[in-house]
Amino acid sequence: MSLRIRATRWLLGSAAWIVAILLLVLPLVSLFGEALRHGLGAALATLDDPDALSAIELSLLVVAICVPVNTVCGIFAAYLLTKYEFSGRGVILVLIELPLSVSPVVAGLVWVLLFGGRGWFGPMLTHNHVQITFALPGILLATLFVTFPFVVRTVMPVLDARGREGEEAATMLGAGFWDIFLRVTLPGIGWALLSGVLLCAARALGEFGAVSVVSGHIPGVTETVPLRIETLYNDYQGVAAFTLAALLALASGLAVGLRGMLEWQHRATGAPRGNAA
Amino acid sequence: MTLASPAPPRPGPLATSFEPVPGRPRHVPPAGPGKGHGPTVIPGYRLSLGITIAWVSLLVLLPLAALAARPWEHGAGWLWHSLTQERALAALRLSFGTAFLAASLCTVAGLLLAWTIARVRPAGWRLLDAIIDLPFALPTAVAGITLATLYGRHGWVGAPLAGAGIKVAYTQAGIMIALVFVGLPFVVRSTLPVLNDLPHELEEAAQTLGARPGQIALRVLLPAILPALVTGFGLAFARGVGEYGSVIFIAGNRPLVSEIAPLLIVIRLQQFDYAGAAAIGLVMLLGAALILVALSLVRALLPAMAGARQPL
Numbered sequence: 001m002s003l004r005i006r007a008t009r010w011l012l013g014s015a016a017w018i019v020a021i022l023l024l025v026l027p028l029v030s031l032f033g034e035a036l037r038h039g040l041g042a043a044l045a046t047l048d049d050p051d052a053l054s055a056i057e058l059s060l061l062v063v064a065i066c067v068p069v070n071t072v073c074g075i076f077a078a079y080l081l082t083k084y085e086f087s088g089r090g091v092i093l094v095l096i097e098l099p100l101s102v103s104p105v106v107a108g109l110v111w112v113l114l115f116g117g118r119g120w121f122g123p124m125l126t127h128n129h130v131q132i133t134f135a136l137p138g139i140l141l142a143t144l145f146v147t148f149p150f151v152v153r154t155v156m157p158v159l160d161a162r163g164r165e166g167e168e169a170a171t172m173l174g175a176g177f178w179d180i181f182l183r184v185t186l187p188g189i190g191w192a193l194l195s196g197v198l199l200c201a202a203r204a205l206g207e208f209g210a211v212s213v214v215s216g217h218i219p220g221v222t223e224t225v226p227l228r229i230e231t232l233y234n235d236y237q238g239v240a241a242f243t244l245a246a247l248l249a250l251a252s253g254l255a256v257g258l259r260g261m262l263e264w265q266h267r268a269t270g271a272p273r274g275n276a277a
Numbered sequence: 278m279t280l281a282s283p284a285p286p287r288p289g290p291l292a293t294s295f296e297p298v299p300g301r302p303r304h305v306p307p308a309g310p311g312k313g314h315g316p317t318v319i320p321g322y323r324l325s326l327g328i329t330i331a332w333v334s335l336l337v338l339l340p341l342a343a344l345a346a347r348p349w350e351h352g353a354g355w356l357w358h359s360l361t362q363e364r365a366l367a368a369l370r371l372s373f374g375t376a377f378l379a380a381s382l383c384t385v386a387g388l389l390l391a392w393t394i395a396r397v398r399p400a401g402w403r404l405l406d407a408i409i410d411l412p413f414a415l416p417t418a419v420a421g422i423t424l425a426t427l428y429g430r431h432g433w434v435g436a437p438l439a440g441a442g443i444k445v446a447y448t449q450a451g452i453m454i455a456l457v458f459v460g461l462p463f464v465v466r467s468t469l470p471v472l473n474d475l476p477h478e479l480e481e482a483a484q485t486l487g488a489r490p491g492q493i494a495l496r497v498l499l500p501a502i503l504p505a506l507v508t509g510f511g512l513a514f515a516r517g518v519g520e521y522g523s524v525i526f527i528a529g530n531r532p533l534v535s536e537i538a539p540l541l542i543v544i545r546l547q548q549f550d551y552a553g554a555a556a557i558g559l560v561m562l563l564g565a566a567l568i569l570v571a572l573s574l575v576r577a578l579l580p581a582m583a584g585a586r587q588p589l
Contacts, residue, residue, distance in 0.1 A: 005490060008490070009397045012397045012399070013393055013397050013399025013400070014399075015389060015393070016390050016394070016397075016399060016405060017399065017405065019389065019390060020390065020408050020409070023386070023458060023461065024408050024409070024461070027415075027420065027423045027424055027427055027458065028411060028415075030426065030433060031419065031423045034423070034426055073328055073329070076324070076325045076328040076332075077332065077333070079321070079325050080322070080325035080328075080329045081329075083317060083319050083325075084317055084319070084325075084326075085317070086322075086326075092329060092330075095333050095338065096333065096337075099337065101515050101519075101565045101566065102519065102562055102565070103518070103520070103521065103538075103558070103561055103562075103565075104417070104521050104522065105519070105521050105539035105540075105542050105543060105558070106344065106539075106562060109344070109555065109558050110340030110341065110344050111340065112546055112551070112554075113340075113343040113344060113347050113554075113555055114339065114340060114343050116546075116551070117549070119343075119551070120343060141336075144336055145337070148336055148337065164317060164319060167319040171318050171319050171320060176320060177320040177324065180319065180320065181321060202414070205416070206415075206416025206418070206419070208416065208417050208418040208521070208522035209417065209521035209522050212521075212522075212543075213542075213543060213546065226417075226418040226419075226522070227418075229418050229419065230418055230422075233422045233526065241422060242422070242423075242426075245418070245419040245423070246419075248416055248419055249414070249415055249419050252414055252415070253414045253415070255414075256414035257414065260410065
């Protein structure tokens, strides 16, 4: 009996490792293998491409704008949803969750329906010479939509677990909103906030579907890093595509890995967890 | 522990000391049902409500209104015709069908992984646990070109398979592989915490009472993790229906055969058929919502069903 159990355990362990290696590890190894197919020098040389550099610049700009907007608004929304009770709270909760279950392509499509050439506001925008789709504003809106829920969803459970006593005590002592917000509420959510910000940044950096619909793929102008990877791949420039892809995977992996470490640390100390994945 | 966090903008001068502000209007919202906290006196209700409503309306409500309204602009008959075109039906069937199959595969593989990590603790289980999150960390376009190359005719896996006469990339099997890749972590991440929290005493008690390992697995562990497993399946399914970046490179994208619904949206947009694109988008959104509602219903029913079958 004991031998059979040990054999079963060994079989299960091996099966799990084989599944994980075939399904998950092999693609990762292949990604770096393809990038380094002709050596590190050849791989790095492909980065000396003005279109690739401008794509990196654009992606960083998108992150630099979208992450703060969704972070600040996300904190206020989390504050609202955990400190007050009001009718319509459930509706706001559902609307916040919604972008998570929407296809990235739909997340891009909605902005074309609004601001594209034949969109609701399209003629008005053309008349005033404002370009939203096939330009930076469209890319920003699409990215804001797909990264919308991350910060609220990580911060809310922590704020909820902390209760309202701190804020209520501060109010009784006569503190105004900004004192309470900056000195009582914010200091308590530091790690959860950072965790949400990291997720938000990783997604903003790597978003492909939504941005691809609104960007127009103009090399050097409206191509973010994922779109540049697609262009290179379709041009049969394998090493260049995979080098940029490996770079993007490293940046995104760093953010997600850092978040994992934060979660691990706070799980170990018994702090409440955010579930944002 | 306080980590550096970006400070929010300050519209007004920040008070440096705690001064009583008797004149400040304070909104006391009515107590909501259920929670029993009672009315709150904390200031900042109007400000945070204003910011939240502006943010949600501009970024979610307005776009969704366009998505809900535009399919109807040529009338209901046109909408029906646009959605029942052979190409649209094939794309929707492909997206929902492969996502369902892939989510089922993910559930089996994910259960094996979660179970093994939690109960068997094989050599290197911590590393195994960390590896599961890989697809979450890999941007979809990166996963897409990598899988297409790996399973392509000259790829490490694709070449031996091609030698055996099996073609994976540029077929529906390729779509399935991409969807299993992106869906797997959802199942493991929703199942593993429940398995970890399940007390070992439960299994020991069953064992003392004479249950065989197979019985323990089927009648003690499985019912306990079934709700989590259903959640994981649903998340993987919903994600798979809308997946784009990791699929299009490996799919082959032949109309009627391997053209997924999100790609058809892109194609219709390129033809300036906004209403037709919105129609498919709306069906996909409603489908995803339906999946999530159905699964929460199943989850609500599960404890009763499990309890009826086995009085533990």
